[in-house]
Amino acid sequence: MLFSATSSILIVFFIIAFMLSEGWSAINLDFIFGLIWHPKTNEFGILPIIVSTVIVGVGAVFIALVIGIPCAIFLAEFAPNWVRNIIKPSVEMLVGVPSIVLGFFGLMLIVPFIRDNLGGRGECILAGWIILSIMTLPHVISISEDAIRAVPNSYREASLTLGATKWQTVRNITLPNAKSGILASLILGMGNAVGETMAVYMVIGNPNIPWIPTSILDSVRVLTSTIVMEYGYVAWGSQHQHALFAIGVVLFVLVAIINLMARYAIKRGMIER
Amino acid sequence: MTDLSRSEGRIFSDQYRTVQLSESKTVKDDVRMVKDKIDVRNLNLWFTDRHILQDLSLSIKSNSVTAIMGPSGCGKTTFIRAINRMNEIIEGCRTTGEVFLDGVNIYDEKINVFELRKKVGMVHQKPNPFPKSIFDNAAYGLRIHNMVNGKKLEKDVEQALREAALWDEVNDRLKESALRLSGGQQQRLCIARALAVKPEVILFDEPCSALDPTATAKIEGLIQRLKENYTVVIVTHNLQQAARVSDFVAFLYLGRLIEYGRTKDMFINPKNELTERYITGKFG
Numbered sequence: 001m002l003f004s005a006t007s008s009i010l011i012v013f014f015i016i017a018f019m020l021s022e023g024w025s026a027i028n029l030d031f032i033f034g035l036i037w038h039p040k041t042n043e044f045g046i047l048p049i050i051v052s053t054v055i056v057g058v059g060a061v062f063i064a065l066v067i068g069i070p071c072a073i074f075l076a077e078f079a080p081n082w083v084r085n086i087i088k089p090s091v092e093m094l095v096g097v098p099s100i101v102l103g104f105f106g107l108m109l110i111v112p113f114i115r116d117n118l119g120g121r122g123e124c125i126l127a128g129w130i131i132l133s134i135m136t137l138p139h140v141i142s143i144s145e146d147a148i149r150a151v152p153n154s155y156r157e158a159s160l161t162l163g164a165t166k167w168q169t170v171r172n173i174t175l176p177n178a179k180s181g182i183l184a185s186l187i188l189g190m191g192n193a194v195g196e197t198m199a200v201y202m203v204i205g206n207p208n209i210p211w212i213p214t215s216i217l218d219s220v221r222v223l224t225s226t227i228v229m230e231y232g233y234v235a236w237g238s239q240h241q242h243a244l245f246a247i248g249v250v251l252f253v254l255v256a257i258i259n260l261m262a263r264y265a266i267k268r269g270m271i272e273r
Numbered sequence: 274m275t276d277l278s279r280s281e282g283r284i285f286s287d288q289y290r291t292v293q294l295s296e297s298k299t300v301k302d303d304v305r306m307v308k309d310k311i312d313v314r315n316l317n318l319w320f321t322d323r324h325i326l327q328d329l330s331l332s333i334k335s336n337s338v339t340a341i342m343g344p345s346g347c348g349k350t351t352f353i354r355a356i357n358r359m360n361e362i363i364e365g366c367r368t369t370g371e372v373f374l375d376g377v378n379i380y381d382e383k384i385n386v387f388e389l390r391k392k393v394g395m396v397h398q399k400p401n402p403f404p405k406s407i408f409d410n411a412a413y414g415l416r417i418h419n420m421v422n423g424k425k426l427e428k429d430v431e432q433a434l435r436e437a438a439l440w441d442e443v444n445d446r447l448k449e450s451a452l453r454l455s456g457g458q459q460q461r462l463c464i465a466r467a468l469a470v471k472p473e474v475i476l477f478d479e480p481c482s483a484l485d486p487t488a489t490a491k492i493e494g495l496i497q498r499l500k501e502n503y504t505v506v507i508v509t510h511n512l513q514q515a516a517r518v519s520d521f522v523a524f525l526y527l528g529r530l531i532e533y534g535r536t537k538d539m540f541i542n543p544k545n546e547l548t549e550r551y552i553t554g555k556f557g
Contacts, residue, residue: 081364154401158463161359162414162470163391172417173403 023245044243048210052220057193060132068140076148094138103202106131120217123205136189147181187262197224223251310335310504316370327528338505340519348528349508353476357393394467395476400459402451410451414470437465457488477507
């Protein structure tokens, strides 16, 4: 029992210890803030990769917000039961689509579409945004919808009996009360987007020399895709290998910070209520 | 019974004054002379296939307190929610019949339901202030309807809080969260919130069931004063409360109106056997 209870703590602990022991020697200011990533000349600066990761993550969550929040409001407040019974399961099915399938879909459909209509290689930030927003959308929708539904019905009734319209009630009462839950859904979506590997890897291009993007049609590298593409040929015990582990550490810290933020947002919402 | 006999005289005198206010001088049957505010005719209501209200007809007098009594599940709450059309927010609700408010059928399709709900305010069973400041709670309806703003808004909020006998307790902390108030204060805030939009009718759905005796007494006193300016309909489980605050009583049983009349008549001399059994506590 004790072992089962503590196993997850132990596993997390061992992962952290392992990552740090392998990657610690590569982490320094030049690593975090260096602009050039060129393993052949032992230059390991990941700033362009961090910037790209943040841009891809934020953009994807933004798209998920623009589509997902109205969808959640519609499902929770306006949709009749039979409509909800159709939309909700389909949204949840989106969670079950394996990321490699989504990546394949992106590579075969979205990338050529961008290449033909907008120019560039097609494998770019925009393609990453679209694929990642599809992946984060179901989480954003279902968590936000739960948050909206959790607003006590007595508040809605009070507003309606004062002669407010449905929409006034949503705007003035329901959404302000659900905002911490909605915020948490976006932050968790961000964590997902930043940590996602395969689908992103397939559609964002991964240039040999990563740079800080200037256009949404630029090919970029993110933290996860860098590890995936270089781990296969890295020399055992080389500085390059340590640098890849260090990228893992950075990713781990980034996602952990994002999750802590989400946790804080949820907690604050509880206290307010 | 002491409660009852005490309230008797007051009900009678109140009734008498209301009658004298209205034009007639040769008053024989004072009930008939008081103006009808709400006239319910053949009201039927279904939730999906359950027939909740069955052919209700009654008229509610202006500037009076009408208590709706009856055992649990008899449709009391549904009945008052039919007066501000709040039942229709529930899926599967169907209504037939007419409810006239000042001679206008509120179930007419030309009626703006939001204006109707402004005219017919409601106070719920459990105090349900918004998790906002005291001021914002009282100002909510005024803001929603764009009725006033600026200095006038502050004045109207103050007036509503005074009318609900809450102003003296909260005037120095209007910015504080309404959730910090006690249950009774929260309920009076909900009353102020309803009064702020200047309704004509106020519906109370068991307003004291979640309150202690002191808070209950305050609300009951308030209801007595409110009828000077408003028409009050109150759902109550509590027979003593009905006797204390109401001028008229309607007794519902299983969705039907069993008896309706002046409170003192009904409590002293119920015409229907069911009513008698209910008010003597044989069932309930």
